[in-house]
Amino acid sequence: MEYVIEMLNITKEFPGIKANDNITLQVEPGEIHALLGENGAGKSTLMSVLFGMYKPDGGCIKVRGKEVKITNPNVATELGIGMVHQHFKLVHNFTVTENIILGSEPTLFGGCVDIKKAAKRVAELSKRYNLHVDPYAKIEDISVGMQQRVEILKMLYRNADILIFDEPTAVLTPQEIDHLMKIMKQLTAEGKSIIVITHKLKEIKTIAKHCTIIRKGKGIGTVVVDEVTEQDLADLMVGRKVTFKLDKKEAKMGAPVLEVNDLCVKNARGVDALKQLSLTVYEGEILGVAGIEGNGQTELIEAITGLRPADRGTVKLGGEDISRLSVRKRTEAGIGHIPEDRHKHGLVLEYSLEDNFILQTYYQQPFSKGGILNRQAIREQSEMLIQRFDVRSGQGSQTITRSMSGGNQQKAIIGREVVRSPKLLIAAQPTRGLDVGAIEYVHRELIEERDKGRGVLLISLELDEILNVSDRIAVIYEGEIVGILDAAKTNEQEIGLLMAGAGRERGEQ
Numbered sequence: 001m002e003y004v005i006e007m008l009n010i011t012k013e014f015p016g017i018k019a020n021d022n023i024t025l026q027v028e029p030g031e032i033h034a035l036l037g038e039n040g041a042g043k044s045t046l047m048s049v050l051f052g053m054y055k056p057d058g059g060c061i062k063v064r065g066k067e068v069k070i071t072n073p074n075v076a077t078e079l080g081i082g083m084v085h086q087h088f089k090l091v092h093n094f095t096v097t098e099n100i101i102l103g104s105e106p107t108l109f110g111g112c113v114d115i116k117k118a119a120k121r122v123a124e125l126s127k128r129y130n131l132h133v134d135p136y137a138k139i140e141d142i143s144v145g146m147q148q149r150v151e152i153l154k155m156l157y158r159n160a161d162i163l164i165f166d167e168p169t170a171v172l173t174p175q176e177i178d179h180l181m182k183i184m185k186q187l188t189a190e191g192k193s194i195i196v197i198t199h200k201l202k203e204i205k206t207i208a209k210h211c212t213i214i215r216k217g218k219g220i221g222t223v224v225v226d227e228v229t230e231q232d233l234a235d236l237m238v239g240r241k242v243t244f245k246l247d248k249k250e251a252k253m254g255a256p257v258l259e260v261n262d263l264c265v266k267n268a269r270g271v272d273a274l275k276q277l278s279l280t281v282y283e284g285e286i287l288g289v290a291g292i293e294g295n296g297q298t299e300l301i302e303a304i305t306g307l308r309p310a311d312r313g314t315v316k317l318g319g320e321d322i323s324r325l326s327v328r329k330r331t332e333a334g335i336g337h338i339p340e341d342r343h344k345h346g347l348v349l350e351y352s353l354e355d356n357f358i359l360q361t362y363y364q365q366p367f368s369k370g371g372i373l374n375r376q377a378i379r380e381q382s383e384m385l386i387q388r389f390d391v392r393s394g395q396g397s398q399t400i401t402r403s404m405s406g407g408n409q410q411k412a413i414i415g416r417e418v419v420r421s422p423k424l425l426i427a428a429q430p431t432r433g434l435d436v437g438a439i440e441y442v443h444r445e446l447i448e449e450r451d452k453g454r455g456v457l458l459i460s461l462e463l464d465e466i467l468n469v470s471d472r473i474a475v476i477y478e479g480e481i482v483g484i485l486d487a488a489k490t491n492e493q494e495i496g497l498l499m500a501g502a503g504r505e506r507g508e509q
């Protein structure tokens with residue numbers, strides 16, 4: 001069998017960490033090959049080596065049987081390799097077409113850029129592969145799902161036939177995920193080969209033929225997906241038995257922690273996003289908010305945390321009206337927030353891990369006194385959090401958070417928020433991009449917070465997560481709560497119908 005890609009004994013070191021330690025990956029032509037590993041296992045690094053972004057310290061790469069040196073992404077492109085990165089690489093104030101041709105324009109059409117011609121080709125490709133985009137829309141105005149389709153079209157525009165997808169479904173809605181899977185199958189049916197990084201075992205079972213597993217930088221092996229179960233995959237990846245079932249006692253609900261009344265909020269485009277929304281979170285419970293993306297979840301979080309002004313309505317925390325307080329005052333009043341976009345709102349990526357741990361508390365004792373930072377106290381806090389939340393990084397407290405793997409960045413944020421013992425913990429997509437072991441851990445943390453008597457507001461697009469973790473479930477649809485359900489007595493179908501607006505049509509509340 002001639003492999004289309006062979007990465008043999010690849011080694012790549014960063015200061016303080018061997019991100020890839022003698023890893024071998026062999027991909028058959030026309031297959032979907034999954035790459036599985038815990039957060040920080042080295043998957044993105046391996047793919048970045050294949051795409052020419054990192055030079056490996058050891059090992060060799062063969063493309064279609066021939067040994068190659070992929071010294072930069074242009075070489076990869078020439079070899080027919082394309083990559084959709086975990087965090088997209090698009091220019092936000094450029095149009096879809098401009099982004100797609102960026103980097104390949106001078107060689108096209110006799111050296112001059114013909115945007116119209118390019119847009120036409122983009123439209124053709126988009127039709128052929130059912131990848132709906134508007135060629136003239138600006139990136140900043142389109143949804144995350146469409147941005148991803150632009151990235152896919154960018155590869156196809158360059159005639160790539162070895163496609164790398166780094167966690168493509170982490171940012172998509174369930175409907176978009178189904179659509180993407182179909183497209184991936186269509187691409188392989190045409191003879192293209194795909195390597196996909198995903199933490200979702202269900203997805204691996206649905207689309208992949210082989211799965212290569214790496215653990216802490218080392219290759220564990222490659223399995224035929226049809227011959228293993230999801231449980232096998234999880235156990236192989238983590239190196240121990242993973243329990244999917246959450247052990248959770250019945251909630252002991254106390255007084256209201258968060259009371260949102262008649263909240264009216266406009267979104268960034270000035271359109272009504274929340275329409276007289278009311279909900280209550282009690283002490284000792286997890287209230288899950290289920291809904292299709294874009295139904296007001298983001299605006300709800302922003303209005304509670306003070307990031308977005310409300311036109312009408314009140315927000316009370318522990319009985320006190322906080323509607324007019326600043327973000328800092330609300331944080332001090334007892335709101336913890338695990339934000340949905342960890343890069344934009346969760347971390348200062350240029351800061352070290354220890355500085356990120358004190359973003360909201362740096363002006364308080366013991367971290368500073370009289371305007372002077374107490375570095376020792378900051379370091380101690382950081383070491384404690386790293387230990388307790390198992391945050392893995394190359395240089396411990398000193399690691400610049402940009403270099404950390406996505407999952408470990410998320411663990412750091414969760415640790416920082418939980419340790420402040422907030423009255424209300426808002427967890428927005430808290431397990432996005434996390435491996436199954438880390439998900440298990442985060443869910444336990446949320447339940448532990450609940451059992452300590454705190455109120456938890458969980459916003460998630462993952463129905464499984466909402467159903468397993470929440471005590472009560474509020475379904476949001478077009479900026480209104482269209483149903484509140486007991487998590488133990490409902491199911492995916494009932495929630496799904498409400499999410500699609502069925503509750504409102506029936507006039508239910």
Ligand SMILES: Nc1ncnc2c1ncn2[C@@H]1O[C@H](COP(=O)(O)OP(=O)(O)OP(=O)(O)O)[C@@H](O)[C@H]1O
Pocket residue numbers: 014015017019037038039040041042043044045046392393394403404405406407408433
């Ligand atoms: N540019 C870099 N500089 C220093 N360390 C890095 C760099 N890139 C990655 N690392 C480290 O290498 C290790 C592997 O990271 P990588 O991003 O490849 O993991 P991953 O398996 O893709 O994780 P995740 O699933 O969380 O995205 C991590 O410990 C990370 O902190």
